[in-house]
Amino acid sequence: EVQLVESGGGLVQPGGSLRLSCAARGFIFSGYWMTWVRQAPGKGLEWVANIKQDGSEKYYVDSVKGRFTISRDNAKNSLYLQMDSLRAEDTAVYYCARVINQYDTADYWGQGTPVTVSS
């Protein structure tokens, strides 16, 4: 059974940092692109970042470029999102998801981890 379990969310002050993790089970993690998608309270879905199977390609939404870094450790079946210089507008539930094609279709999602940026 495919499982994605996020962790690392929490309350952080503006300007602070957090590192989110996503543990993958039940599939060959190294064979898939992976993605982070976020959802601000009461709002819709927003794609944040993608990473290729071997980590050689990474893409970010403009609003997080230079502040967030997506990475992965295929030996540990884990995906990460390092978030620096956090802003109030980064407050959201962050989901990791498995991407199954070149059109960014995400077939399995984690349960999400909440991030709150507030003083």
Added chain:
Amino acid sequence: EIVLTQSPATLSLSPGERATLSCRASQSIGSYLVWYQQKPGQAPRLLIYDTSYRATGIPARFSGSGSGTDFTLTISSLEPEDFAVYYCQQRKTFGQGTRLEIK
């Protein structure tokens, strides 16, 4: 940058009725549209990919159609568990969602 506009924002229907949800792209996107369902407090669930292909385990009452700029998600006969928010997606862009509520 492609913009996806979903309509209506809210759709009020009764169980057993047919639901038709629309997603319009600001420019042609071929046949590469995805639909997700999200219930309160839950992660999104993949319903339809490549415009019309149902994901694993998705009931046949869900169907997708369209091409170019106009796409439709149809639920042929609403079940109680279908009342949720539905999002369309094309690559890294999501629509704003349609809330399907019980009338």
